[in-house]
Amino acid sequence: MAQLTMIEAIQNAHDLAMERDDRVVVYGEDVGYFGGVFRCTAGLQQKYGTSRCFDAPINESGLIGTGIGMAAYGLRPVVEIQFADYMYPAYDQIVSEAARLRHRSAGDFTCPMVIRMPTGGGIYGGQTHSQSPEALFTHVAGLKVVVPSNPQDAKGLLCAAIEDPDPVIILEPKRLYNGPFDGHHDRPVVPWKKHELGEVDDAYYTTEIGKAAIRREGQDVTVLAYGTMVHVALTAAEETEVDAEIIDLRSLIPLDLEMIEASVKKTGRCVVLHEATKTSGFGAELSAQVQEACFYHLEAPIIRVTGWDTPYPHAQEWDYFPGPARVGAALKSVMKED
Amino acid sequence: MSNSVPLTLHVPEPGCRPGDTPDFSGFEVPVAGETRRPDPLTAPEDIRDLAFSIVRVLDDDGEAKGPWAGTFEKEALLDGLRHMMTLRTFDDRMLRAQRQGKTSFYMQHLGEEAVACAFRLALRDGDMHFPTYRQAGLLIAGGYPLTTMMNQIYSNAADPIKGRQMPIFYSAKDHGFFSLSGNLGTQFVQAVGWGMASAISGDTKIAAAWIGDGSTAETDFHSAMVFASTYKAPVILNIVNNQWAISTFQGIARGNATTFAARGHGFGIPAIRVDGNDYLAVHAVARWAAERARSGHGSTLIEHVTYRSGGHSTSDDPSAYRAKEEGHSWPLGDPIERLKAHLISIDAWSDDRHKQAEAEIQDEVRFAQKEAEANGTLISGPAPSPRDMFEDVYAEMPPHLRAQRQEAGF
Structure with missing residues (x-):
């Protein structure tokens, strides 16, 4: 058991999932060498090599489009969209392709893919770094949509999403990355280190998708x-x-x-x-x-x-x-x- | 004063509209056998000319010429002819079935049969195609059962995809044929991802992406080119330039400035144009590109230059936007006639044998159709169960869908 921030818990989930399953590949903008602008993939490239964790071009439709191809091949791609606000160029790939592949091919092809995206406001991100587009996904048949509120769930839900046979969208509230922000922006931030939900099991575990x-x-x-x-x-x-x-x-x-x-x-x-x-x-x-x-x-x-x-x-x-x-x-x- | 002239918008127009006399004199057709064949591992910058020429093997007399010839044994060529003839007959039967109301829609391949039929034989079992709606030749040349194709077209009780998609939106993983999407261009980049996955896994398989001339204008074309170039993905990127995107001539997708193949150069991806109505040339170029991909040298962009002799689909009437005679004036001829002439010229075929083969294929297709119709048509049924509609949205049906299925009474 360790006290982790949400960022560390997400990094840890990637790490353990990659360790136990060779099919898991992680990529996105700034995700490889640098480990992500929020550091959620820090150290993964160094540990698992460039073919399992790598930097991608700034091209969201390409990120998701290639992920669909990889998933159809049999890999388990975990793709980071740097901010949920940048998702729109990939929307066609998510809605028309990832979400419907199993249904339209009657299970001949499937898309076990995870799309992570930092979401929500509270960081002075203005209109292009603060949006919460969950309703644009919940309206689409074939997607699962999860939103963790703490490090324990962030790890368990990510592991569950990676195991899931269908595409899962994970909206990570970026204002929660470092502490359980309660809306009192004028008060000091409480860190996860002092919160009971910041206590994260060291071992691999999943949190069931669909349970509140x-x-x-x-x-x-x-x-x-x-x-x-x-x-x-x-x-x-x-x-x-x-x-x-x-x-x-x-x-x-x-x-x-x-x-x-x-x-x-x-x-x-x-x-x-x-x-x-x-x-x-x-x-x-x-x-x-x-x-x-x-x-x-x-x-x-x-x-x-x-x-x-x-x-x-x-x-x-x-x-x-x-x-x-x-x-x-x-x-x-x-x-x-x- | 130089900037005081009112600006005008340039909108490209095709050379020929209904009532005009088709004129392809501006369309340069290289002599068969004259385009060079560099080593497949040549650097892209050393073969830029191939994006502006057209690889052709069969000349007007049906003779195979030049360095791209000789990739086929005689027996395989007879198979190739049969595949194309089967596709054309299949199209004919299914067009009629659509007119008889047995299904809602159909798309034919008339004039483009060589592209997918020849290409398929250059790839191996296990490789994956991400086709558009006009590559059923991949299935036929790969030995996929005609009856199963028709079951899909009829959305009948034996439809492998349970009536969920429009006719011709096949899915056949075991035959290397990715599930078709009606959103154009999306699969071009998915093919790149599939190829990347093969490389990540240390596999030996390659992918083939397919797109039409019109859809190269989609952003996903650009996405595919960027990813293919960055990761040297083992994927062959095929543009089928059949001159028309429904009613829109190819110049709208690219301006009249350059070739589609030339788009590869900005990405450092070797690009090559091929006579898409020349069965031998398509096969030779596909094999060349496959060798590059399989040896770790990355992607190749192929522009198949062909002509859509029929309508876009059964919902389209081309006489409304292009001259009726345009197809007859098309300088690259008909793929079946050209391969037939070649086979006759090498004493492997004859008019009599051709007629006999036509009759055999008619019987084969008619038999398949009878077999498929025993499983139902869109109108007569039996159709897939409405209950199936709720399956496969997810691997496991979530509670809200279970409730809706119950509400619907299934």
């Missing part, structure tokens, strides 16, 4: 969150003293509807959080699923707290980010008796 986790048990309102918003929700619950049950979805597709349903039926209230823009965001899907499954148990309308429907701003980052104040207000609002 309860981060705080509560009786009054269910909060559905993933990535950075899990930590914002925990802080908001503490600050408002609302007895919230906070569910860390971890996997958006497949979704752990069973856990969500059980929780909402217990609490009778639901608040949905994400950093991405609101309209047609994944929160709309969550909200629809909850009302379909739990309508007669609901005592208040479902509320979404999300980023605004604007491009992610630079100077106004903290006016955009759905921080603990906005989340806290939503918790109080669903608890109002009237």
